[in-house]
Amino acid sequence: MIVFPILIPFAFAILSVFLWEYQRVKRVLAIIGTGLLVVTNIIIFINVQQEGIHVLQVGNWPAPYGISLVVDLFSAIMLLTTSIVAFLLAIYSWKGIDTQRRKYGYFPLFQFLLMGVNGSLCTGDLFNLYVWFEVMLMSSFVLISLGGERSQIEGGIKYVILNLLASILFLSAIGLTYNLAGTLNMADLALRFQAVHSSGQVTMIAVLFLVAFGIKSAIFPLFFWLPASYHTPPITVTALFSALLTKVGMYTLIRFFTLLFPMDSQYTHTIILISAGFTMLTGVLGAASQTDIRRLLSFHIISQIGYILMGLGLFTEYAIAASIYFLVHIILAKTALFLSAGMVEYIQGSFDLKQLGGLYKNRVGLSMLFLLPALSVAGLPPFSGFFAKLGLIIAGFESGQYFIIGVALVVSLMTLFSMTKVWNEAYWKTPKESKYLDQQRTVSAWRWVPSLIMVLLSVLLGLLANPIFEVSQAAAAQLMDPSVYIRAVLGVVR
Amino acid sequence: MLILMAITAGVLFAAGIYMILRRSLVKVLVGILLLSYAANLLLFNSAPLMRGVPPLIDTLNNVPGVYADPVPQALILTAIVISFGVTAFAVVLIRQVYVVTGNSDLESMHCTDIPCDDEEILSDLEDEIK
Numbered sequence: 001m002i003v004f005p006i007l008i009p010f011a012f013a014i015l016s017v018f019l020w021e022y023q024r025v026k027r028v029l030a031i032i033g034t035g036l037l038v039v040t041n042i043i044i045f046i047n048v049q050q051e052g053i054h055v056l057q058v059g060n061w062p063a064p065y066g067i068s069l070v071v072d073l074f075s076a077i078m079l080l081t082t083s084i085v086a087f088l089l090a091i092y093s094w095k096g097i098d099t100q101r102r103k104y105g106y107f108p109l110f111q112f113l114l115m116g117v118n119g120s121l122c123t124g125d126l127f128n129l130y131v132w133f134e135v136m137l138m139s140s141f142v143l144i145s146l147g148g149e150r151s152q153i154e155g156g157i158k159y160v161i162l163n164l165l166a167s168i169l170f171l172s173a174i175g176l177t178y179n180l181a182g183t184l185n186m187a188d189l190a191l192r193f194q195a196v197h198s199s200g201q202v203t204m205i206a207v208l209f210l211v212a213f214g215i216k217s218a219i220f221p222l223f224f225w226l227p228a229s230y231h232t233p234p235i236t237v238t239a240l241f242s243a244l245l246t247k248v249g250m251y252t253l254i255r256f257f258t259l260l261f262p263m264d265s266q267y268t269h270t271i272i273l274i275s276a277g278f279t280m281l282t283g284v285l286g287a288a289s290q291t292d293i294r295r296l297l298s299f300h301i302i303s304q305i306g307y308i309l310m311g312l313g314l315f316t317e318y319a320i321a322a323s324i325y326f327l328v329h330i331i332l333a334k335t336a337l338f339l340s341a342g343m344v345e346y347i348q349g350s351f352d353l354k355q356l357g358g359l360y361k362n363r364v365g366l367s368m369l370f371l372l373p374a375l376s377v378a379g380l381p382p383f384s385g386f387f388a389k390l391g392l393i394i395a396g397f398e399s400g401q402y403f404i405i406g407v408a409l410v411v412s413l414m415t416l417f418s419m420t421k422v423w424n425e426a427y428w429k430t431p432k433e434s435k436y437l438d439q440q441r442t443v444s445a446w447r448w449v450p451s452l453i454m455v456l457l458s459v460l461l462g463l464l465a466n467p468i469f470e471v472s473q474a475a476a477a478q479l480m481d482p483s484v485y486i487r488a489v490l491g492v493v494r
Numbered sequence: 495m496l497i498l499m500a501i502t503a504g505v506l507f508a509a510g511i512y513m514i515l516r517r518s519l520v521k522v523l524v525g526i527l528l529l530s531y532a533a534n535l536l537l538f539n540s541a542p543l544m545r546g547v548p549p550l551i552d553t554l555n556n557v558p559g560v561y562a563d564p565v566p567q568a569l570i571l572t573a574i575v576i577s578f579g580v581t582a583f584a585v586v587l588i589r590q591v592y593v594v595t596g597n598s599d600l601e602s603m604h605c606t607d608i609p610c611d612d613e614e615i616l617s618d619l620e621d622e623i624k
Contacts, residue, residue, distance in 0.1 A: 138579065157591055157603070160587060174537070175533065176540070178565070
């Protein structure tokens with residue numbers, strides 16, 4: 001069962017490569033494929049919630065020797081969230097991607113990217129994780145430069161080089177791990193690292209992994225590629241990247257630092273906490289000076305990554321649960337923001353706040369699609385962002401880390417400022433005479449329906465905060481007790 | 495032998511890092527190549543190096559006293575193939591950069607920060623600088 005999240009996108013990607021010439025078929029295939037994925041992941045989620053961790057030993061090789069696929073509650077939550085986002089984005093791509101890009105393989109790449117993401121979320125083997133990361137990166141490299149505009153190519157080269165560097169660091173860390181432990185199965189590794197107890201070598205490997213995944217998930221001070229590249233491709237691709245790529249980086253960080261390296265937490269988690277504070281602050285400060293909506297939102301991605309990292313740095317069960325809830329919240333809310341920015345651009349022909357204006361007067365419904373997720377990201381009750389941040393702050397009080405709480409609150413306020421800036425400029429002010437102004441364009445249902453569903457899901461996440469937070473607490477409990485994971489993968493504890 | 499390998503990997507890492515700090519894109523690519531060789535060599539050395547020892551267990555399931563670990567070799571084989579694919583893409587991308595921008599100097603690539611194609615914004619910017 002748990003191999004399907006990898007197989008479905010793979011099969012549909014191959015199919016759409018064979019049907020290269022048939023544009024309409026490729027689009028339909030993308031929607032059917034991601035739809036199937038949503039259904040499968042709902043089933044997997046329900047199964048995992050009821051029966052505990054699911055393990056598949058690929059090719060029937062017993063655990064430490066073969067490759068294991070493992071889906072625990074955290075993976076299942078992430079699988080479900082990413083597939084819902086992918087499904088809605090596939091619908092949005094019907095109109096949101098121009099014909100030229102569709103012709104040159106946008107949809108097959110979309111599916112390959114999903115395959116890489118799902119593979120990384122499912123795998124229980126270190127080297128296999130590296131391979132899935134490469135699958136994901138390769139498709140994202142092509143997606144970011146597909147179209148060949150000047151800014152795209154320039155952003156692409158920065159993105160490619162820094163991510164290749166991260167992959168090389170990741171590979172080196174794998175080499176050192178194998179040298180130290182003689183195994184690459186994550187459960188087996190956890191067991192062996194526990195026996196080592198805070199040796200310098202393990203800590204060094206942990207920091208090497210932290211840097212490698214830090215580059216991929218854009219934490220301070222390794223985030224510079226993100227604002228330089230994320231705003232260059234079409235908005236659908238940006239939304240896809242912001243929902244999947246950095247968040248998978250965060251997923252692996254949480255997985256690694258709860259399962260593999262919990263022993264020297266005093267050292268590594270202090271680094272993580274400091275980095276989290278700076279990530280939040282630099283992201284939101286960077287956003288303050290931007291006037292392009294896409295760039296502004298890209299900086300906010302960084303700032304939100306800081307919050308997730310803060311939960312990991314606090315390293316209590318409650319904090320991790322808040323981080324998981326925050327991950328789900330930010331994936332939904334951020335994608336909704338990007339999609340509504342895409343519609344703004346479609347109507348007025350620009351992302352520049354100086355050129356925009358007057359949208360609230362003419363398009364009330366459309367403005368709501370921006371306002372609701374924006375308030376959610378800023379952290380106002382009763383939206384999901386409020387509960388996510390509340391969880392993190394309660395966890396902070398429990399651990400007595402008052403400084404990071406202060407930073408989180410200030411950053412939250414500045415996020416609100418940033419969102420009101422967009423609201424004032426793009427929606428409220430009367431626009432000055434501009435060549436861009438064209439209020440007559442109607443927005444097709446292919447664009448606003450997925451956007452509306454995304455916003456509704458985001459609001460629902462806030463309204464159903466209690467049951468969903470309970471699920472993420474269960475996931476966090478699994479994460480904080482590695483022995484459950486180890487027993488599930490290796491069978492008996494040796 | 496292991497020490498020699500370790501030094502080689504270290505030198506490759508150092509050279510690679512030096513090269514990716516250069517301004518010319520082609521040199522950066524060479525740097526990435528050197529770094530990936532270094533990582534592959536590191537992987538290769540992650541199990542003890544042995545000479546003339548079989549990596550396999552015979553059909554009678556007798557586990558030999560000494561045997562070469564085949565895992566790192568399987569790993570670098572995969573890693574080499576991946577880095578080949580990625581490098582091929584990077585070469586094409588760098589060529590495309592040259593075609594689009596007319597040079598391969600990283601310092602000139604500021605279009606992601608200041609829009610190059612929008613003359614209005616550029617002239618505004620020039621006015622502000624004045």
